[in-house]
Amino acid sequence: MNELIKKLLLEGKSDTDIAAEVLKQHSKSTAKEITDAILAAKKSEEVLAALKSAEDEAKKAADEAAAKSEMQKQIDNGVSEALKKIKLDPLSGFAQSVNGQKEYFSHAKKKVIKPTVSQSEDQKAFFKSLDYIKRGDTKSLEALNKDIAAQKSHDYENAGVKAPLLSNVPTGNVLLPTEVENSIFVKAYMGVLLSRVNTNVITAGGKLYPVLAGLSYVWRNNHTQEFQDKTPTLVAPVLKDYQFGAMCYLDNELLAQESAGLLDAISEQAGSRLQEFADRNIVVAALNGGDPFDGIAFDAQTVVVAAKLLSAAAAKDLLDLKNALSPKFRTGAIYMANSTVRDVYGMLTNGAGAPEFTGFRDSANFRPFGKEYLENNQIPEGVDVAGKELDGEANINMCFDPSVVYVGFTPLLMAASEHFKFASDQLAIRIKSSIGSKVITGSADQGAAVAVQQLDPDEE
Helix, strand or coil, X not given: CHHHHHHHHHCCCCHHHHHHHHHHHCCCCCHHHHXXXXXXXXXXXXXXXXXXXXXXXXXXXXXHHHHHHHHHHHHHHHHHHHHHHCCCCCCCCCCCEECXXXXXEECCCCEEECXXXXXXXXXHHHHHHHHHHHHCCHHXXXXXXXXXXXXXXXXXXXXXXXXXXXXXXXXXXXXXXXXXXXXXHHHHCCCCCCCCCECCEEEECCEEEECCCCCCCCCCCCCCCCHHHHCCCCCCCCECCEEEEEEEEEEHHHHCCCCHHHHHHHHHHHHHXXXXXXXXXXXXXXXXXXXXXXXXXXXXCCEEEEEEEHHHXXXXXXXXXXXXXXXXXCCCCEEEECHHHHHHHHCCECCCCCECCHHHHXXXXXXXXXXXXXXXXXXXXXXXXXXXXXXXXXXXXXXXXXXXXXEEECCCEEEEECCCCHHHCEEEEEEEEEEEEEECCCCHHHCCCEEEEEEECCCC
């Protein structure tokens, strides 16, 4: 009877219709039983309806809250993207936390640095070596140096490079840990020359060797001919290396902090000065000026184009420089000069007064005749090409194939003294290495890979 009454209620029947249908199917039931059953069912329906209404209201409220939250999220994202487009980072000025450590702004690197959980082993070794030097603990220093050498050997092996040799003779010099050495070389290799010349050089037995130079192929005319009859030749000449170094002084109070910022400053300074040192000496080191070797401007295989006045510079000069090279070295050739010379050629005009090289005025991408033109301001004003020395007031312009200019470095070594600047409470640090640089084309009959032209000032 109850199920029937619920069914009729759901169909929307009136009380009279429900009573008639129930009486028809349950004729043995009394009128009071039927009436009580109908009233109980209707009361149950009212409770269910109230519950359903409450559920609907709750769901409606939840949906409205979710919609409001999603709208706010979209607004926040839109604002953040808009700020980024106008170069305003909504998080700028607030130090972010990484594993409980805040990011810090490195004044040396000019950017925000994300901290590591702790100092790396290489960073710890670097500061530990300075601490041993300050305290005069030579025994611990030598032990640490051997540990650094072993770790560098492992690092070099992973990189597929032969590890530097560590002398057993106590010299007071300490190998720089790989991470510290790398940070210095990374900065140096961002320079004008080191980023382009051939640095595929290895250190072996304390000497520098190009990995591969002077490779040439020959035909095999038939299957009975032996390759050894006329075998391709591999020439791996030794690059004679020359020592160089620098001195700097660190305040002991700062040194005691062992901060990442201090290591950044050391790496940036050492790397920048190494960059400048390489940009100058690879090009214009001069035996006649007291340098240990001649740079590529004075190399025996460099072809010298006839000198002229800088004021008479013409666009054709650049073509003459390039065409002075052996044809095989022209495709990859680039130009190089200091800004004094480069600016003169960049500002050249034709007979109608229009710029010869519009790229110079429109952007920094100055590529005369499709060739890169490097600006190297470590080339001084005052180069005597004929005398192979730095003297006088002349400038030079160059064209060369950087792939045959080999440059290599031996690992960086560090030594320090707590006595030299004792009165100033500073630690004196000496960093030294060796550099080898040479134009290697395999043999003299390959032709010139470097051309240089002296550009004289007007006579007063």
